[in-house]
Amino acid sequence: MKQFNCEDAAWYRAASLMERIAVMSLEAPSNVELGRRRLQRWRMESPFTxxxxxxxxxxxxxxxxxxxxxxxxQSAPQIPQIWLGELAAAYNNCGVEDITRLLSLQHPNLGLLNAIAPCIRQGMMxxxxxxDSLQNIPINISNIDSxxxxxxxxxxxxxxHPTLVLELNVARLQGLLTGDTAEARFSSFVQRLQTVEVRLTLWQxxxxxxxxxxxxxxxxxTTSLEFLQRLGDDWEEICRQFQPDNPGKLIKIQRGAGDSHHGGRSVFILEFESGWQLVYKPRSLAVDGHFQELLLWLNQQGTHPPFKTLQILNRGDYGWMEFVKAQKCTVPEEIERFYQRQGGYLALLYVLSATDFHFENLIAVGEHPMLIDLESLFHPRSHEATATVADTLDREMMADSVLRVGLLPQLVWGNTQAAGIDxxxxxxxxxxxxxxRVPQxxxxxxxxxxxxxxxxxxxxxxxRPTLNDREVNVQAYTPAITQGFTDVYRTLLQHR
Incomplete structure (x- = not known):
């Protein structure tokens, strides 16, 4: 059987620039011609041209x-790489393992994970x-993996996918796959990925x-254990703050409900046995909490339809938030008030130098538009040193207008063939x-x-709000948006 060698020069190619600099020696031998060719490839990539x-x-x-x-x-020096130790441990402890024995996922390409089955198993272990060291977690430990x-x-x-699709076609052209049908030959490729030698050759x-x-x-x-620790530590406070009606055990997590930050951390949507749901955010919710206070203050000052607030439990570096579920409107007056509130939000977000309030960052809950991601309040402005005067003027005009918030319709990603999308x-x-065109x-x-x-x-x-499950034309509610903006903006001016 092919042996795993941590000192193989192939692994050096995965070292980052900073890792290479740390062990760089100008006295070590270097292939000058190879260096020039690689440098030329770097210089062909934007913006390094x-x-x-x-x-x-x-x-x-x-x-x-x-x-x-x-x-x-330079050829490969000895660079300590933590990831390589993890790969070696997974490889040395693996055998001919079928990924379907580890995962119950239904996916047409699940078998491709055979290539990394030992790594997944090691992570699960x-x-x-x-x-085992955590306590007070509202979860059935036997279901923790799923x-x-x-x-x-x-x-x-x-x-x-990109790499294994390429290797699949290479194996087909080389006649390495068996089977009378295209599906059978795909299964043959999946089986090859279970063998130790094929895996090691692939990763080298x-x-x-x-x-x-x-x-x-x-x-x-790391992020899973961190989340479980926080859930266990905060569970009693969560129940006091949100007062769920006998939530039961945690049965489902939807990961990646927002962008990933800070070491792969992202928003989780939790679902419990009772159907109750809760949102976990791995960042401070101090701004979110103060925003709810600002909404309450506005509700006391203005003549606009009152804003609905969210329950939030801020824990410093992370927090818990009330889950927001979309609801339809049943009478036209609710649609009218929805867009009045949108106009009010536009005024408030404009004053707070907000941006990035696109269609995925708010949810229509009946007559209430609910902002669910407040990461982009007080957004700083940037200036490109290489921008032309015309470009700079254009950006400054955008930055000074309500368009910067992202709520108002505008086309993006346009090109010579299409105007763009909203x-x-x-x-x-x-x-x-x-x-x-995007990869599919x-x-x-x-x-x-x-x-x-x-x-x-x-x-x-x-x-977008619906009236008895039917879409409405936002342009028909321009007066409502304008009225909502005017009411809230005047209130803010009076109390600035």
Whole structure:
């Protein structure tokens, strides 16, 4: 059996620039021609085609172009890499393992995870070991894997697809697959990924991908244990604050309900046996809490329809938030008040220098638009040194207008073939077609699977109100939006 060798030069290719600089020696041998070729490839990538920007980037790491070229031509030095130890441990403890024995996920390409089955198993073992030391967690420990694994296999497949689709087609052309049908030959490829030799050969050819996979699984373990610890520590306070009616055990987690930050941490939507739901956010909710206080103050001052507030439990570096569920309107007056509130929000967010309030950052709850992501309040303005006078003027006009908030309809991502699409908080209608072609899998589950680029239809979100399950025309409510904006803006002016 092929042996795992941590000193193999192949793994050096996964070392980051900072890791290489840390052990760099200008006295070590370097292949000058190889370094020049690699440097040329770097310089072909934007924005490094710009000499000044490239030099500035190198200077941040204490390098000049000559040193960088010399570094690129060096062979593999001994660089301690934590991820490599994790990969070695997973590899040395693995056998011929079928991913379907680890995961119950229904996915046409699930078998491709055979390539990293030992890494997934190792991560699951580390998670279970960490859970053993936790207490007061409202969760059935026997179901811990199925609950916490939700979302991880799909993310790993997303990372693996480009490489494994290529390797699948290479294996087909080389005649390495068996079977009379395209589906059977795909199964043959999946079975090959269970063998130790094929796995090791694959990762030695793609060491950067191996590192990314290991680090993604480690982030999953770390963030999962951190979440469970926080849930256990706060459970009594959560029950006091939100007063759920006998919530029961945690049965489901929806990961990635927002952007990932700070080591892969993202928003979780939790569901309990009773159906009660709660939102976990791995960041301070101090701003969110103060925003609710501001809404309460506005409700006392103005003549506008009152804003609905959210329950929030801020715990410093993280917090818990009331789950918001979309609801329909049943009478036209509710639609009118919905858009009055949207106008009021537009005024408030404009004053708070907010941005990024697109269609995924608010939910229509009957006549109440609910803002569910307040990360972009008090957003600083940036200026590009290389921008033309016309570009600068255009950006400054946008920055000084209510368009900057992102609520008002506006087209983005336009090109010479399409005007663009509307992703605004008031827009974001379903059925829009992306101007650019995006990567999509085709012929999944066969040995001719490939990645193609094509336009996709957007599904929309829950930001637009409906009247008895029917869409309404936002343009018909322009006066309501204007009135809401005027009322709140005047109130803020009076009390500034």
């Amino acid at each position: 710009d000499e000044a920007l490239f030099t500035e980037r190198l200077a941040r790491d204490g390098l000049n172009p000559d040193d960088f070229c010399y570094l690129l031509g 580390q998670l279970r070991s960490g859970v 609950i916490l694994l939700q979302g991880l296999p799909e993310q790993l497949l997303f990372m693996l 050819e793609y060491p950067v991908l191996a590192r990314l996979i290991i680090e993604e699984i480690q982030r999953w373990v 992703l605004s908080g008031l827009g974001g209608a379903a059925g829009q077609v992306t101007p650019e 899998l085709e012929k999944t589950g066969t040995d001719t699977m490939r990645i193609v680029r094509r336009q996709v239809v957007l599904a929309g979100s829950q930001n």
